[in-house]
Amino acid sequence: MRKILIANRGEIASRIIKTCRQMGIKTAAVYSDADASMPFVKQADESFRIGEAPVNKSYLNMDAIVEIAKKVKADAIHPGYGLLSENAMFAKKIIDNNLQFIGPNPEVIEKMGDKITSRMVMKEAGVPVVPGTSGVKEIDEAKISAKDIGYPVMLKASGGGGGIGMVRCDDEQALIQHFSSTKNRAKAYFGSEEVFLEKCIENGRHIEVQIFGDLHGNTVHLFERNCSVQRRNQKVIEEARSPQLSAQTRERMYKAALDAANAVGYVNAGTVEFIVDENENFYFLEMNTRLQVEHPITEAITGLDLVKWQILIAGGEKLPLMQEEIVANGHALEFRVYAEDPKTFYPSPGKITTLKWGEDHLVRIDAGYEEGTQVTPFYDPMIAKCIVSGENRNECIERAIEFFKETRLEGIKNNIPLFNDILRHPDFQTGDYNTNFISQLLSIKK
C-alpha cells in the first residue's frame, strides 16, 4: 500500500496520518469548508476540498470521495469512525472501484449494522443477547411485548448506534409517549423507522472487547474496555482493562467476543459491546465494525498500533501476533474533551482562544483542534482525547488529576470540570460505577 485516502476529519484523520507516515504510506485528506484550517488538512500529504460544511454535502458524499481517491491514485480508503465508517454501500462502492476498504466486508457491515439481524446472528452463535423482540410495528404490539419482557424496557432504532435513537421506558405510559417519536427519529437519523424492544439492564456496565480478524481465518481479542462513564448514552471516560470484573467473567467475555467474530467471519478491527449486570451476567449489545474512538487505551496497555494492524490486514497480511503473544500491561484511562456545557451537555461551539495541555509526557493527546482554531456547530463536539497510562489504575487517576489541573482550555465551554469531579469521586476511585454514574453525580450536585 502506497497511498491511503482518509474519509474522515479531526483527530481521527490526524491519528491515521501519523501511522501512515511511520509506515511510509502517503496520505490524502478531504475536508469541508468549515474544516479548511484544521490541523489534519495541513498534516496530510495532499488535501482536497470536498464540499460545504454540513456532512451530507461533504463527508457523506460517497461519490465525491471515491472520485478523489481515484484521481490521486490512492490504493485504499480508511473511513475512521462515525460518518461513512459503517456504511455498507460506501464499502461496496470503494471495492467496486478497485480500491481497498480498510475494514470488514460490506456484507458483515450490513448484517451488524442492523440491530435486529445482529441480535439474531449472535443468538444463533450462542452469544447471550439481552431479552427482547424483533421489529415492532404498532404500539399495541409493543405494549404486549413490553409486558412480556417486563418494564423498564429500552425502545431502540434498528438502524441506530452510538447511543442515538434509544429511549428508556419505565412503564406503559412512557412507551406510548415515546413510541412514535422514536420511530420518527429513527427514520430521520437512520433512514429506517424500524424499532424494537429490549429489557433494560438496571445498573449495567458497558464493557466491550476489541477483536481483530484477518483474511486467513484467524481471530484474536485485545482485552476489554470499560466505557460506563457516559452522558446521553455516549461515552466520556473509558478505561482498559475494566476494574471490578472477575477473571472468569473476563475470560468468558473474550470467548463470546471471538465467537461473535467467527460467526460472521470477521476481518479487520471490530468491537463487541456488552452490557454487564450486577451479577456479572453479560449480554451482547452491538458490534462496531470499525476502529473505536477509544482504541488508544487498548494501544496503551498492549503497546500495539491498531491502525497499523488495520492497514496490514487490509493488505492481505496475517495478524501480526497470535493470541498468546498479546499481553496487557498496566492501565489506561481516556478522557473525551467535549466542547459543551459540563452540566447541561449542550454543545458550545466557538473559538479556542487558549489551549495549554498539562505537562506529562506520558499523557497521549489525540487532538483534532489547536489553539486559535474554531469549533464549528456542524460536527461531533469532541475536540481531543487525553490518554493517561500508568502502572496501575491509582497512578492513572492521580496523574490525570495533575494533568487537568495544569491544563488551560478557554474560549469554549468544556467538560474538564466534570472530569475533576469524577476523578475525585470515591465510586470512580474504587471502580464501582455503572452507566448511571454521571446522571447520579449531577443530580446530587443540584
Place this chain on the structure above:
Amino acid sequence: MKEITASMAGTVLNVLANSGDEVSEGQAVIMLESMKMEIPVEAESAGKISEVKVNIGDFVNEGDVLITFE
C-alpha cells in the same frame, strides 16, 4: 416577543407549532439538531405565531429567524 431566533447553527429536526397557534411560555416550538444533539427551542413568552419560517431538514445559522409572532 416578536420572533424566535436560532441560538446555534443546526438542522431543523422537527417543527412543533404551526402558524396561528397560541403558544405558552416555555413551550418547545422547534427541535434543532446540532453537534449530534437535539436542542429544543422554546418560546420565551406566550403569544400567537404569525409565521413559521423554517421547514424540517432546513439548515439554520445562529441568529436566523425561526418563528415570528403577531
